[in-house]
Amino acid sequence: MLQGFQRIGETFFDPQIIAGVLPELLRVGLPNTLLLAVIATMIGLALGLVIAAGLLAKQAGLRFGCRVYVDLLRGLPHILTVYLIGQGLPLAGLSIFGANTYAYAAFAIGLIESAYMAEIFRAGFQGVERGQVEAARTLGMTRFQTMIEIILPQGIRRVLPPLTGQFILIIKGTALVYLLGLTAAQRDIFSIAQDNSVNNANLSALTAAGLLYLALTVPLTHAVNAWERRMQRGSRPTPKAVA
């Protein structure tokens, strides 16, 4: 019994290994993880907005195409998509990022995220009261003006909390870049921990990585929750006042 605990302690919580890997995790892994998450988020936001517009388009063909895109990328295991894009593009002769696996990884994760973000945008924009759109059109505003002046400003407010939630998922999702193989300086939190645990035949580095991920995601999660609560209060319809 006691031996079992001891073995667990040695395997997952070796203080020497944790202390040894932590500087590299913080110095190399953390910036790379955050950079990957930010790049993937930017790709996801930009593409997601376009796809969302397609999902809401009047043309049935365009809607269908965007729906297929979203369903594919959300329906496939992320690991598969990262492989298909990260290894597939160069194999197919589309070496758009040269031999830079980091860029392929960011691109692949960005594509995956664009599908999720498109759904977030779509829901947010559809939630804007249909009557306000009609009112704007009635005043002579074009579809585009209505989009910019009415739907976007109200939609953005609605989508900010879920988008931040998605960012948390992206931070964790960046661990998938490990699959594509990275140079020492490009490694993210998970890659460094994984390499270390293989070299030492000990999982404590992964525990250290886990703690680091938690330090990033838990505060963000609570911030989003608080934010959502505040938004809900703010958008609650005010009780009917007397004229």
Next chain:
Amino acid sequence: MLPVPTPSEKAKPDMGVRFENVSKSFGPVDVLKNVSAHMPSGMTTCIIGPSGSGKSTLLRCTNLLERPEQGRIFIEDAEITAPGVNIDALRVRVGMVFQHFHLFAHLSVIENVALALRKVRQMPKEAAEAKAAEHIAAIGLKGFENRRPAELSGGQQQRVAIARALAMEPKVMLFDEATSALDPELVKGVLGIMRELALGGMTMLVVTHEMRFAREVAGQVIFMDQGKIVETGPPAQLFDAPQTPRLRHFLDQVL
């Protein structure tokens, strides 16, 4: 019924709004069945009838929020149902007030009124807001310019919605059950503004359940039932001497 317009009749000032054999269906439901009507300019036409009779659809066709499958609709000198008509330009001439106000929730009162002035009329911000402030004062909400719609009562919101439409200086105003969603004590203020507008000579199409308003303000009343116009005439005739059993039955229910 008016004859089909010839080019020589263009720009006659008293043409108002005309429907010629307009039909509209939603899927299998025929909402408007071959409707023809004339709503003269400078006059208030009240459209009454049971719910589902097609009143609101008739109104929504007038600015092409719904597109009729058949028939033609004219506003003053222009056929709005003609192919290739610039809908946005047309809508500037037709103001609309909705049952549920539909103020822009993220904008203040003055921004609600000024937005289309800036974006559609392309007025500079200061001029647009000055003009918006005049219209807000005219509907009795001076001092409320910077409130959000959610901070106003239903009656106040509807008055802002009227100001928002009027600021565009429309030729025709459409009111789609503008007081139906209001608490009873707030109805009077909104009807008062509509009455003032009617007396000022605005061409108005008013879908309403307020029979007293129709009787006192309308120059013409249209009674619709099951997608058809059943009776048309001055209010005294429709309310005091209904010609059809359907109108008599309807009036029995609502009066």
